[in-house]
Amino acid sequence: MLCAKNITKKFASNGSVVPVLKEVSVDIAEGEFVSIVGRSGSGKTTLLNILSTLVRADDGELYYQNNNLSTLSESHLNRLRQADFSVIFQFHHLLPYFTVLENTLLPFMRSLRSVNKEAVQKAHQCLDRVGLADKxxxxxxxxxxxxxxxxxxxxALVKSSKVLFADEPTGSLDKATGKQIMGLLSELHEEGLTVVMVTHEPAYAQLAERIVTIEDGLISSPADRHFFL
Ligand SMILES: Nc1ncnc2c1ncn2[C@@H]1O[C@H](COP(=O)(O)OP(=O)(O)O)[C@@H](O)[C@H]1O
Ligand SMILES: [Mg+2]
Incomplete structure (x- = not known):
């Protein structure tokens, strides 16, 4: 469904160029739950952002449903992201002066007119689902x-997307709350959503069907080798 081939990404740092991803390839099947692990600074967020098209790779190709995204314009990518992708960031990025309901409605707020009754109803359903109906x-x-x-x-759930990208969704939470969040992600995966999650919690990574490990800018987990066979 989502396939990255030989992705490279470098960042400039103190006058030198540091390679973060060196020809990384990952293949994510429809409905799969994959976790990406690796030590801090290993490039997990960079890889997730490239997979979710928020950041462009320097080199390599990204395919989604057999379409090459590497050559698409920003406006095409925006439309694709809107339609098919949802992202949960490590630091939730909620707007402080918007209510919980309004924050939930943000994906619909490209124009105010697009927030119709159904959208509000869906937002309430999603808040109910995560146990926040009363807030x-x-x-x-x-x-x-x-x-x-x-x-x-x-x-992330309010518009029905096909792929959910989550960057350390439990990163800033205590254990019990982290478990609750992981339970929600597992449920969504069981309902058919494709989930790509970055985590540095081994116990949470195990909940995924497959673990991809990044080390020195390369993927080191044998589990991903099937891609090359
Ligand atoms: N926009 C950026 N500009 C410069 N360096 C960056 C940028 N984003 C990430 N990096 C560097 O790339 C490396 C990998 O970062 P990141 O993908 O955030 O790692 P992780 O999520 O595994 O902790 C780090 O050394 C980080 O400092
Ligand atoms: Mg990160």
Whole structure:
């Protein structure tokens, strides 16, 4: 479904150029739950951002449903992301002056007119799903870290996407809350969503069907070798 081939990415740092990803290839099947692990600074976020088309690779190709995305214009990519992709960031990126309900509706807010009754209804359903039905009118600042992350999940669910990208969704949470978030992600995967999650928690990585390990800018987990056979 999503296939990255020989992706390279370099960043300039203190006058020198540092390669972060060196010809990384990953192949993610429809409906799969893949976790990406690796030590801090190993390029996990960079890889996730490239897979979700938020960042462009320097070299290599990215295919989604057999279309080569590497050559698409920004406006094409925007449309694709809108239609098919959802992203949960490590730091939920909620807007502080918007209520929980409004934050959940953000994916529909390209224009105010696009927020119709059905969208509001769907947002309420998603908040109910993550256990926040009674907090729709609160501001994010009044919620706990776990609740804020659950709003971010509700926001990722509000439009029915095909692939969910999550960057350390449990990163800033205590164990119990982290487990709850992981339970939600597993449920979504069981319902057919393709989930690509970055984590440095081995216990959470195990919940995925497949673990991809990044080390020294390369993928080192044998589990991914099937791609090359
Ligand atoms: N926009 C950027 N500009 C410069 N360096 C960056 C940028 N993004 C990431 N890096 C560097 O690339 C490396 C990998 O970063 P990242 O993908 O965030 O790693 P991880 O998520 O595994 O911790 C780090 O050394 C980081 O400092
Ligand atoms: Mg990261």
């Amino acid at each position: 729709a009118d609160r501001l994010p600042g009044n919620l706990s870290g776990g609740e804020q992350q659950r709003v971010a999940i509700a926001r």
